[in-house]
Amino acid sequence: DAGVTQSPTHLIKTRGQHVTLRCSPISGHKSVSWYQQVLGQGPQFIFQYYEKEERGRGNFPDRFSARQFPNYSSELNVNALLLGDSALYLCASSLWWGGTDTQYFGPGTRLTVL
Amino acid sequence: DQQVKQNSPSLSVQEGRISILNCDYTNSMFDYFLWYKKYPAEGPTFLISISSIKDKNEDGRFTVFLNKSAKHLSLHIVPSQPGDSAVYFCAALTGTASKLTFGTGTRLQVTL
Numbered sequence: 001d002a003g004v005t006q007s008p009t010h011l012i013k014t015r016g017q018h019v020t021l022r023c024s025p026i027s028g029h030k031s032v033s034w035y036q037q038v039l040g041q042g043p044q045f046i047f048q049y050y051e052k053e054e055r056g057r058g059n060f061p062d063r064f065s066a067r068q069f070p071n072y073s074s075e076l077n078v079n080a081l082l083l084g085d086s087a088l089y090l091c092a093s094s095l096w097w098g099g100t101d102t103q104y105f106g107p108g109t110r111l112t113v114l
Numbered sequence: 115d116q117q118v119k120q121n122s123p124s125l126s127v128q129e130g131r132i133s134i135l136n137c138d139y140t141n142s143m144f145d146y147f148l149w150y151k152k153y154p155a156e157g158p159t160f161l162i163s164i165s166s167i168k169d170k171n172e173d174g175r176f177t178v179f180l181n182k183s184a185k186h187l188s189l190h191i192v193p194s195q196p197g198d199s200a201v202y203f204c205a206a207l208t209g210t211a212s213k214l215t216f217g218t219g220t221r222l223q224v225t226l
Contacts, residue, residue, distance in 0.1 A: 004157070033212065042118070042203050042216030043158070056213050090157055097212050100146045100165070105157030 004106035025093030032074040035090040050097035120217035133191040137204030144206040
């Protein structure tokens with residue numbers, strides 16, 4: 001079975017632009033979470049979606065938004081990019097939300113903002 | 115406010131020896147803990163987990179110990195192998211939410 005897939009692998013943007021990152025969960029998984037990993041830090045929780053509804057939101061500005069589609073894939077959108085948004089963006093999928101269901105991560109999208 | 119802390123940025127261990135990675139947490143609401151391993155250019159891979167109702171969980175060469183009173187957990191790898199060289203993240207969550215809170219990671223290097 002295919003694991004979590006993310007696209008694109010790498011992305012370079014300039015300040016002020018917007019970006020859309022995509023994630024396809026493991027088949028059968030209905031929950032998708034997004035994390036941001038800045039160099040030298042652990043991943044930071046951004047959003048969780050389950051059955052197309054937002055189930056959790058981390059401490060990120062409103063420039064960050066996400067959605068989940070009927071096929072359970074997800075998009076993360078970031079508007080008005082700042083230099084500090086440069087990071088590895090990780091998507092994780094799990095069977096459901098809440099509790100201790102194991103989250104499986106994709107390889108990430110490396111975003112560089114110039 | 116770093117609720118999950120890994121105070122050792124790096125660790126070097128000889129092949130065949132035991133690797134011990136440590137993690138401390140401050141939030142008493144955390145009741146489930148996980149270890150993830152990360153290779154360069156890959157996403158974190160789940161290794162092992164432990165519930166707060168246990169003090170030990172074992173899976174092959176990997177054992178996680180939890181000391182709730184000290185708010186401390188550790189991952190033991192025995193015997194260490196060169197393929198274990200990676201960054202290890204400790205993560206925690208509460209039973210009611212799937213939001214993982216990660217530590218900053220420990221880079222393990224297993225030498226020949």
